[in-house]
Amino acid sequence: MKKALITGITGQDGSYLAEYLVQLGYEVFGIVRRQSVAENQSSRIHEINDQVTTYYGDLIDETSLYKIIRRVQPDEIYNLAAMSHVRVSFDVPSFTIKTNALGVLNMLEAYREVTPEAKFYQASSSEMFGNSVDNDGCQRLTTNMSPVSPYGCSKVMAYNLVCHYRNAYKLHACNGILFNHESPRRGTNFVTNKVVKGAVEIKKGLREKLELGNLDSSRDWGHSYDYVRSMHLILNHTEPRDWTVATGETRTVRQLCDYVFKSLGLNYRDYVVQNKRYMRPEELNYLKGDSLEIREKLGWKPRYNFEMMIDEMISIWQDRL
Ligand code: NAP
Ligand code: G4F
Numbered sequence: 001m002k003k004a005l006i007t008g009i010t011g012q013d014g015s016y017l018a019e020y021l022v023q024l025g026y027e028v029f030g031i032v033r034r035q036s037v038a039e040n041q042s043s044r045i046h047e048i049n050d051q052v053t054t055y056y057g058d059l060i061d062e063t064s065l066y067k068i069i070r071r072v073q074p075d076e077i078y079n080l081a082a083m084s085h086v087r088v089s090f091d092v093p094s095f096t097i098k099t100n101a102l103g104v105l106n107m108l109e110a111y112r113e114v115t116p117e118a119k120f121y122q123a124s125s126s127e128m129f130g131n132s133v134d135n136d137g138c139q140r141l142t143t144n145m146s147p148v149s150p151y152g153c154s155k156v157m158a159y160n161l162v163c164h165y166r167n168a169y170k171l172h173a174c175n176g177i178l179f180n181h182e183s184p185r186r187g188t189n190f191v192t193n194k195v196v197k198g199a200v201e202i203k204k205g206l207r208e209k210l211e212l213g214n215l216d217s218s219r220d221w222g223h224s225y226d227y228v229r230s231m232h233l234i235l236n237h238t239e240p241r242d243w244t245v246a247t248g249e250t251r252t253v254r255q256l257c258d259y260v261f262k263s264l265g266l267n268y269r270d271y272v273v274q275n276k277r278y279m280r281p282e283e284l285n286y287l288k289g290d291s292l293e294i295r296e297k298l299g300w301k302p303r304y305n306f307e308m309m310i311d312e313m314i315s316i317w318q319d320r321l
Helices: 012-023 043-051 062-072 086-091 093-114 150-169 191-203 224-236 253-263 292-298 306-320
Strands: 003-007 027-032 052-056 076-079 119-125 172-178 210-212 243-245 272-274
Touching: 003 012, 003 062, 012 027, 012 043, 012 224, 027 043, 027 062, 043 052, 052 062, 062 093, 076 093, 076 224, 086 093, 086 150, 093 119, 093 150, 119 150, 119 224, 150 172, 172 224, 191 210, 191 253, 191 306, 224 243, 224 292, 243 292, 253 306
Parallel strands: 003 027, 003 076, 027 052, 076 119, 119 172, 172 243, 210 272
Antiparallel strands: none
16 A cells, blocks of 8 residues: 655645545545644545544644654655745745745655655646746746746745755656646635635625736636646656646636626626735736646546536535525
């Protein structure tokens, strides 16, 4: 039985990945942070709680990482833990860099010292590209990285550390550069789930308006369930290297609002108002990823399209509220 260790197992991706690896027959271990509301710690992994083993730890606490890796002796390490909110990273830049960059260095050091024969996946991000776009309107592995947020800067450092450790110490360490991916488990302060939840609340008469920031930025949105499957494929390819994972479709936040409100029989223009509070000091305007390589070489293919994913999110919020 292979052993997988997931940091960020309580997050959106961590919870889907844990379920997927359990299904594949892995013994799954996860690192969780202590939270003051105990129920929040494991709400996303509630259904598989008895099938995974979790340990308290933190990316910033190096000794906790050494202890856990030594105890688990993982075959595969998925490093998904991060301060993952781009706008919030402008408010807490130092914490963001400590967790997302130094935290990754801590993970790499513990991995190299304790289980260098294991495989290591790093959750890299399309936010690293900033506003760089190739001539064909896409971003890919060779696109220039010029981040426009503390979060993006932290992820570029982590990305480079992973490449460096792979080359310097001959480790099986890989970056998955994943474009935005969502699901009903997405935090409700990310735009897709915020819009879906807000629109369903409006439909049910629970609120009157929805406040958003920039409606004109474009994102390449896929489903988290599809994207965690790519993580496993990436790590189990014979050659350790980096990949981009995307749908290749892009939509504006305005188009997202239009689709969600229309699905509920509403016009978003009657309800959405803009509030500067949700704007960013510097915005990433446009993302559209080229994932041809992972589709052709590893056979990755998303099962959800945009409409299926948003419909699933709407349906879940209709039940929840
Ligand atoms: P998420 O839902 O915010 O989950 C992040 C996880 O990291 C949570 O379990 C969180 O724990 C944990 N965490 C945060 N700081 C930590 C620390 N210092 N030590 C240990 N654990 C810590 O994010 P996600 O959407 O699942 O994303 C997973 C990873 O992929 C992240 O690295 C993110 O930056 C990256 N990524 C995401 C996307 C996307 O569109 N979703 C795209 C590209 C890359 P708590 O539950 O205690 O907060
Ligand atoms: O949903 P978002 O907060 O996601 P963002 O900033 O693209 O970051 C996500 O994707 C990255 C991959 O590219 C990940 F690395 C990262 O961890 C995270 O998962 O915002 C999407 C767009 C932005 O342009 C933002 O300005 O929506 C715009 N937006 C407009 N109003 C809003 C809002 N975003 C949020 N969160 N809240 C709003 O009210």
